[in-house]
Amino acid sequence: MKSILETNLLLATKIWEIAEVAGYLWQKGWAERNGGNITVNVTETIDDDLRSRQAISDKIAIGRTLPYLKGTYFFCKGTNKRMRDLARNPMENGSLVRITDDCSSYEIIADKAVKPTSEIASHLSMHNYFIGKSSDYKAVVHTHPIDLIAMTHHPAFLQKDALSRLLWSMIPETRAFCPRGLGIIPYQLPSSFDLADATLKELDEYDVVMWEKHGVCSVSENVMEAFDMIDVLSKSAQIYLTAKAMGFEPTGMSDLQMEELKTAFNLPK
Ligand code: 13P
Ligand code: ZN
Numbered sequence: 001m002k003s004i005l006e007t008n009l010l011l012a013t014k015i016w017e018i019a020e021v022a023g024y025l026w027q028k029g030w031a032e033r034n035g036g037n038i039t040v041n042v043t044e045t046i047d048d049d050l051r052s053r054q055a056i057s058d059k060i061a062i063g064r065t066l067p068y069l070k071g072t073y074f075f076c077k078g079t080n081k082r083m084r085d086l087a088r089n090p091m092e093n094g095s096l097v098r099i100t101d102d103c104s105s106y107e108i109i110a111d112k113a114v115k116p117t118s119e120i121a122s123h124l125s126m127h128n129y130f131i132g133k134s135s136d137y138k139a140v141v142h143t144h145p146i147d148l149i150a151m152t153h154h155p156a157f158l159q160k161d162a163l164s165r166l167l168w169s170m171i172p173e174t175r176a177f178c179p180r181g182l183g184i185i186p187y188q189l190p191s192s193f194d195l196a197d198a199t200l201k202e203l204d205e206y207d208v209v210m211w212e213k214h215g216v217c218s219v220s221e222n223v224m225e226a227f228d229m230i231d232v233l234s235k236s237a238q239i240y241l242t243a244k245a246m247g248f249e250p251t252g253m254s255d256l257q258m259e260e261l262k263t264a265f266n267l268p269k
Contacts, residue, residue, distance in 0.1 A: 005091060005111075011046070014042050015090050017224060025227070030144050037079075037123065039075065039076045039124070039139075041138040050096070055107035057107050064125070065104040066124055066128035068132040069099040069103050069128050070101065074096070074127065075094055075096055076095060076097055076116035076120060076123070077094045078094050078115060078117065079116060079117050081114065091110070092111075092112065094116075095109075095112065095115075096108070096111075121192075123142075126196075139221070140226070141218045141219075145230060147234055148182075148230075158186070163210070164181030169252030172261055173235070174232045175253075175265075175267070177232045178232050180208075182206065182208050182209065182233060183209035186212050199217060207219055
């Protein structure tokens with residue numbers, strides 16, 4: 001059977017965009033081994049052929065019912081698959097899944113039975129939340145940036161908005177392009193529902209959250225925007241760490257300068 005990359009060009013464009021971002025995650029040094037995962041809601045690209053396809057896997061239980069996911073389809077990175085491999089060959093390292101009608105499990109429909117990421121419970125819970133509040137958000141990116149994770153090993157940075165303020169103040173772009181700041185999720189077991197629920201609670205306020213001592217999770221309308229927010233935050237972390245390595249505490253932009261940016265760019269916070 002032909003790959004969906006050949007049979008559905010709209011979907012293929014989305015998948016190649018995911019592959020492009022997967023390559024960036026690897027190049028950035030944020031994606032050791034199978035580190036990180038991406039899911040994208042691709043329902044709008046699904047054609048009659050895909051809708052009528054037989055599943056190529058058993059039904060896999062999500063572990064909870066997510067009612068807003070009725071009739072939805074997702075491209076998911078495979079569990080234990082490498083971002084650097086997904087970048088070259090997305091359909092060997094990820095798969096297209098369909099949520100079953102009872103909204104409590106999913107089945108793989110293409111190209112191969114590549115089992116989705118172990119973080120699928122958090123990812124699908126987030127997608128369910130977006131649809132439930134009529135948000136246009138379709139992409140969830142989780143990755144392991146060294147600089148941002150290192151900062152979560154310092155208790156002072158785990159205080160609410162301590163990291164947001166510090167990272168915003170390092171360079172105007174971070175204030176402008178990650179305008180809702182960086183939420184903090186206290187450590188939870190990877191791939192657990194506790195992690196999923198703690199993340200959901202913060203999404204009303206933030207588009208990007210740190211999973212303490214684990215990684216970052218970013219949500220947006222598309223995968224490139226989700227990547228960009230992590231990229232500007234990591235740039236700020238690099239500026240901070242570079243100043244510290246040179247032996248001084250960076251002054252950061254003043255409150256007045258930050259306020260001026262907020263007005264100039266019409267920022268939400
Ligand atoms: P997966 O390979 O299952 O996607 O896990 C990677 C990861 O980063 C878990 O948090
Ligand atoms: Zn992880």
